[in-house]
Amino acid sequence: MTVVAGGASAARPQLIRAINGKVLLDHLRRSGPLSRTELARLSGLSKPTVSAALGTIERAGLVHATGQRTGVPGPAAILYGVRPEAGFILGLDVGREFLRGAVADLAGTVRSRMSVRAKAVDAMARIQELAGLATKLLGDAGIGASQLTQTVIGSPGVYDPKLDTLTLTGRLSGWDSPAVLPALRDAFGPALMIENDVDAAALAERVHGHGRDVDSFAFVSVGTGIGMGLVLDGKLRHGSHGVAGEISYLPFAEGTGSDARDARKRGSFDASASAAAVVRAARRAGVRGASSAEKVFAAAARGNAVAAGIVAEEALLVAKAVCTVITVVDPDLIVLGGGIGQAPGFLEAVVDQLRLLAPVLPEVKVSVLAADTVVAGCIAAGLDRAWQHVAARIGNSAS
Incomplete structure (x- = not known):
């Protein structure tokens, strides 16, 4: 028993040094470069404790001195930051x-x-x-x-x-x-x-986009495929089976022929509202040159009434899916992404439908992130x- 107690006693300072090092590293990661004085103020640790903890994480190769803070009263303070390499x-x-x-x-x-x-x-x-x-x-x-x-x-x-x-x-x-x-x-x-x-x-949106200062939001991507990323309490949620956000399987009308086959394989909402579904609908309606969803949207913007009707139906379908998310999760924000979700004018069309469908209307924004999201x-x-x-x-x- 004496040996066990001694081992625990010896391990305690090591554990405390490790915890203090993690605290400082977290501040440097979020707010660095910082001086020892600044780290002491932010962490609530004493200056000697900060110095010891900095030594620990510096020996681990995780931080380094990045320069000095000048232009303030007193001697220049050494600044520490995360070592990128x-x-x-x-x-x-x-x-x-x-x-x-x-x-x-x-x-x-x-x-x-x-x-x-x-x-x-x-x-x-x-x-x-x-x-x-x-x-x-x-x-x-x-x-x-x-x-x-x-x-x-x-x-x-x-x-x-x-x-x-x-x-x-x-x-x-x-x-x-x-x-x-x-x-x-x-x-x-x-x-x-x-x-x-x-x-x-959705993680990119949380770090770089509209979700940076939002506690809960849904990133709804509509394009070649359809899906959703759900961030609640600042954390990405996958669900018990990993299918949280698989809104392509929302049970919308499946149609017949290729629509029904798509619905069985990829989900009813995907079969009804993906880019391929927009193209199929446009071709059935006789829209000329409807080789892509982008061209269908362009035709609608030029005043083609048939194409405009297809775009309006697409906005209604997406609004129904978003309404489902609102009523189940009630997020602060909805972000639309994907080729269709980010198409000019589509946001306004979806919001117009949501005003009629949803019990509340959270903020709805278009993602400003590019193709490497x-x-x-x-x-x-x-x-x-x-x-x-x-x-x-x-x-x-x-x-």
Whole structure:
């Protein structure tokens, strides 16, 4: 018993040093660079304790002196900040038409970014293309694969931990094969995290977009596919089975023929309101040149009454889905994203319908983030995970 008590007593100062180091690192991550005096004020720790904790995280290679604060009374104060090279994150977006990616350092600064058109016709070839893109990104960033702290892939679908596979992968052919995840782990190593692509876009919105200062919001993406990312109490919510936000399965009218087949495979709302559904509706109605949803919207903007009717029906369908979200979750904000969600004038059409349908009308905004939104969300998710690894390094350094 004496040995156990002694061990616990010896471990206590180490634990306290590690906790203090994490507190300072969190302040430096959010507000740095900072001086020792500023860190003491923000943390409530004494200056000697701050000095000791700074030594701990500096030995761990996580912070460094970045300069001096001048222009204020008294001697110049040394400023400390996170050492960006202490970790790197690779974020990849696997889409049907494009593969996008970026490498960022631990401070969140993007070191390289790239987008390539997808050429693969099957899942294994798509993984090879992703690996090739990753190699180019690492080369442009000037780092090796061994320096990566975390890799995050934004992908259509839901991860099923029981089967260790991806399900509900939509239009990404073969991506739900049981062989996909093992092949991805072989290509990218154990520090691999899979995030639903729309959930990743919601994370990007939380960090860089309209969701920055909002406690709860829904990011609704309408385009080639349909999905939603739900942030409640500042946290992304996946649900018990990972399907929170899979609004493509809302039970809207399925129609017949290809519409019904789409509904069974990808969900009724997807079959009714995705870009492909808009094109089908326009072609059935005789809209000339309706080769894409974008062209249907353009025809409506030019005054084509038939195309305008299809756009109005699309706005009604999206408003019904958003109304469902409002009545179940009651978020502070709805953000529309995707090719259709961000189309000019579409926001106003959806809001007009919501005024008639919804019991309350939260703020509804169009995302201002660009095509690399999913990559930005993957980087954000990777940074959160990387800082968990950093916390472990602080504990090891304090011991």
